[in-house]
Amino acid sequence: MSSQPFAVQTTIDAPASAALLARASEVIPGGVNSPVRAFRAVGGTPRFMASGAGPWLTDVDGKRYVDLICSWGPMILGHAHPDVLAAVNEAAAHGFSFGTPSENEVRLAEEIVRRVEPVEQVRLVNSGTEATMSAIRLARGFTGRDVVVKFAGCYHGHVDALLASAGSGVATFALPDSAGVPASSARETIVLPYNDVPALEAAFAERGHEIAAVITEAAAGNMGVVPPAPGFSEALRRITRQHGALLVSDEVMTGFRCSASGFYGLEQGRAAGPDGANATAAPDLFTFGKVMGGGFPTAAFGGRADVMALLAPQGPVYQAGTLSGNPVASAAGLATLQGCTPAVYDRLDVVAHAIAEAVASELSAASVPHTIQWAGSMFSVFFRDGAVANYDDAKDQDTDAFRRFFHSMLSQGVHLPPSAFESWFVSASHDDEAVEHVLAALPAAARAAATPD
Numbered sequence: 008m009s010s011q012p013f014a015v016q017t018t019i020d021a022p023a024s025a026a027l028l029a030r031a032s033e034v035i036p037g038g039v040n041s042p043v044r045a046f047r048a049v050g051g052t053p054r055f056m057a058s059g060a061g062p063w064l065t066d067v068d069g070k071r072y073v074d075l076i077c078s079w080g081p082m083i084l085g086h087a088h089p090d091v092l093a094a095v096n097e098a099a100a101h102g103f104s105f106g107t108p109s110e111n112e113v114r115l116a117e118e119i120v121r122r123v124e125p126v127e128q129v130r131l132v133n134s135g136t137e138a139t140m141s142a143i144r145l146a147r148g149f150t151g152r153d154v155v156v157k158f159a160g161c162y163h164g165h166v167d168a169l170l171a172s173a174g175s176g177v178a179t180f181a182l183p184d185s186a187g188v189p190a191s192s193a194r195e196t197i198v199l200p201y202n203d204v205p206a207l208e209a210a211f212a213e214r215g216h217e218i219a220a221v222i223t224e225a226a227a228g229n230m231g232v233v234p235p236a237p238g239f240s241e242a243l244r245r246i247t248r249q250h251g252a253l254l255v256s257d258e259v260m261t262g263f264r265c266s267a268s269g270f271y272g273l274e275q276g277r278a279a280g281p282d283g284a285n286a287t288a289a290p291d292l293f294t295f296g297k298v299m300g301g302g303f304p305t306a307a308f309g310g311r312a313d314v315m316a317l318l319a320p321q322g323p324v325y326q327a328g329t330l331s332g333n334p335v336a337s338a339a340g341l342a343t344l345q346g347c348t349p350a351v352y353d354r355l356d357v358v359a360h361a362i363a364e365a366v367a368s369e370l371s372a373a374s375v376p377h378t379i380q381w382a383g384s385m386f387s388v389f390f391r392d393g394a395v396a397n398y399d400d401a402k403d404q405d406t407d408a409f410r411r412f413f414h415s416m417l418s419q420g421v422h423l424p425p426s427a428f429e430s431w432f433v434s435a436s437h438d439d440e441a442v443e444h445v446l447a448a449l450p451a452a453a454r455a456a457a458t459p460d
């Protein structure tokens with residue numbers, strides 16, 4: 008993993024980034040503070056950004072990119088949105104952190120509870136990882152059981168028990184699993200294929216009395232976008248109930264992005280139908296992050312009040328954080344959620360469809376096999392023919408074609424996620440100019456994808 012297998016041209020395009028990467032590598036392992044930022048899967052030099060405004064990023068060499076990462080989701084309104092900036096400035100002027108409760112965290116919690124109907128209470132934390140870790144501890148405390156079921160290719164942060172067959176960077180680097188996770192912890196995790204109801208039924212038939220929770224991405228986004236197949240979410244709910252296990256829906260990526268109430272809102276809308284009947288029964292716990300922090304480190308877990316009541320100081324399940332509910336981060340998150348109007352969701356759809364349709368037609372014109380999959384306005388491009396239902400399918404794609412496509416886009420000023428196993432993210436600030444810039448880069452990128460090097 009430490010060698011760079013590809014002869015890549017990009018360092019010369021980015022001398023200031025290359026110099027920073029060299030400096031960073033002296034003091035930070037791999038030069039990055041999160042592995043997905045490194046270009047290990049695509050080769051070349053990660054761009055160090057100097058600034059962001061709306062849909063554009065500017066790197067330290069002064070080159071501009073249309074941003075299709077959007078900080079892996081949070082920047083749903085675009086970079087440095089004036090309303091969010093004003094809220095941050097206002098909050099910061101009153102102090103950064105108190106170590107006591109403050110009003111902004113109450114307002115953010117109220118906003119989340121108002122939006123996602125089954126969430127009666129939330130606790131704010133500092134990252135999606137903390138949210139899933141705490142939700143799992145709470146589910147174990149509530150049920151008195153230890154085993155957790157997760158699905159291959161789903162990523163729930165770098166929690167020991169949830170790293171087995173994880174997506175995101177673990178998928179990008181084809182790691183078997185992480186070193187440093189105790190065998191005892193791995194033994195408490197059952198990994199099943201996503202979208203496989205019989206496998207879930209079999210696992211519960213065998214070990215149902217030991218299973219505290221099933222955790223799933225509401226729609227998988229960390230092996231590329233793989234939505235739940237029809238009936239899968241309902242089966243999760245039915246089987247966990249039957250066996251007295253909790254269902255934890257990880258909406259760290261999809262929450263407040265797929266709809267105002269996340270992927271849950273989309274599924275409710277679909278299940279409700281014209282007469283409002285047959286709504287999907289709600290998960291017991293949810294986890295949120297990314298959009299709800301507006302680019303600041305804040306996240307949350309929440310759900311049924313009777314389960315949340317087990318948390319300290321009310322109950323025996325301990326969970327805490329020096330900076331949890333930070334007033335500045337809470338202000339950024341609240342301003343971002345309040346900015347997510349119906350018009351914003353409409354714009355995300357328009358932008359995402361314009362880009363995805365153009366990607367599909369240019370890849371078709373260049374005879375590059377591809378499949379595009381959706382969860383709300385989140386989409387990803389798999390470089391293969393045929394639908395992707397699970398992690399095995401997702402891994403069966405031409406990552407070399409993606410690498411060539413990625414570098415062509417980058418050199419033309421479009422920054423995609425540097426991995427074939429990630430969702431692409433747009434923002435409501437992606438205006439027609441930004442979209443046109445992306446579309447103009449596609450024909451050459453599609454030809455590059457088609458041309459082995």
Ligand SMILES: *Cc1c(COP(=O)(O)O)cnc(C)c1O
Binds near residue numbers: 134228258260306
């Ligand atoms: C990003 C993500 C996490 C982890 O969140 P961090 O803030 O990076 O710790 C957890 N679950 C899902 C579904 C995610 O996409």
